Amino acid sequence: MKITIKEVSKYLNQEVVIGAWLANKRSSGKIAFLQLRDGSGFMQGVVVKEEVGEELFARAKSLTQETSMYVTGIVKSDDRSPFGYELQVTNVEVIHESVDYPITPKAHGPEFLLDNRHLWLRSKRQHAVMKIRNEIIRATYEFFNQEGFVKVDPPILTGSAPEGTTELFATKYFDEDAFLSQSGQLYMEATAMALGKVFSFGPTFRAEKSKTRRHLIEFWMIEPEMAFYQHEDSLQVQEQYVSFIVQSVLKNCQLELNTLGRDLTKLEQIQAPFPRITYDEALKFLHDKGFDDIKWGDDLGAPHETAIAESYDKPVFITHYPTSLKPFYMQPDPEREEVVLCADLIAPEGYGEIIGGSERIHDLALMEQRIAEHGLSPEAYNWYLELRKYGSVPHSGFGLGLERTVAWISGVDHVRETIPFPRLLNRLYP
Structure with a gap:
């Protein structure tokens, strides 16, 4: 048999x-x-x-x-x-019969292994990472299906950018300019107005010339969007979702986690609720830790996020960032307009931000103002503005980066091991 x-x-x-x-x-x-x-x-x-x-x-x-x-x-x-x-x-x-297989049991350098990624995937370690990735995807569908979300597929080719145009791949769409999507969020907002609670799962592209262990040029995002959900409601969904996928991997990928030498006790602690600190509190913490160079209005870098995460054994939300640091569509805090109702979820153990999310602006006049302030074309965003014109409601959403999440849960050092064929700066082969 x-x-x-x-x-x-x-x-x-x-x-x-x-x-x-x-x-x-x-x-x-x-x-x-x-x-x-x-x-x-x-x-x-x-x-x-x-x-x-x-x-x-x-x-x-x-x-x-x-x-x-x-x-x-x-x-x-x-x-x-x-x-x-x-x-x-x-x-x-x-x-x-295989003759002269290039990847032998001896140690090889990362560039050699990436050149032979089509073969490196066969190794026990890479097999384990791919199985964990698959389980996270499977658990994602299970979680959102059982929570009443509808899966929606936003377009990959777009005529405008949700977060500006500085890190977009441009192409021609017949006689028009088009871009590879860096987020499906704007389209997910439109579908949430039709279907209530939606999520997408697809590729996104960032023309960001970064070589860190956290960055890929092409990666996959899970992007839920929820009508009638405010900032606090969204945070609860995020922590429940992350807890669910971690516990699913613990339950169904014990052999793979052991193959990778993952410390299971760290994952067993990942249960909602998660701790929360504001951007202001994060700055005070960092100043107390000797990060004197960062001031209010500066974005948090990888060393800052790592220092904060080391104080917790669970992911931590950093909320209420300055408005100037965030995209045009984020809802200001009604009690303090210089900050927005947003949160980044920072994974433990130095893996950085795995989720970014916010409540979205639902007031038409304010959205028009923000689009003008960011120098964006009202014509290009006309359809997006119409979401605020015809039955606007408070709504919130977030995006989880799959590869960073795989890296954190599996315990691997670099996101290049968390996707079958990584697209990195200066690497488009194989």
């Missing part, structure tokens, strides 16, 4: 056939240990010379890294294995 490695627990003490690649091997005089992978998982196959005979044993010993094959064997429990099972091999049928 042909099965996958993921399914072997159902076939204890039965003979099965698994289509697999050879990840690695070692052998003694009488036993060969084959490290098998099939995409669903990793498993050890044991070939005993006395049981299989000279010919099959010699064939097993000669297998090269990443050779593809059908492996027949009997599933046995194995308490020594993190996986819990091994395969007593009875036959090996080679499909394709």
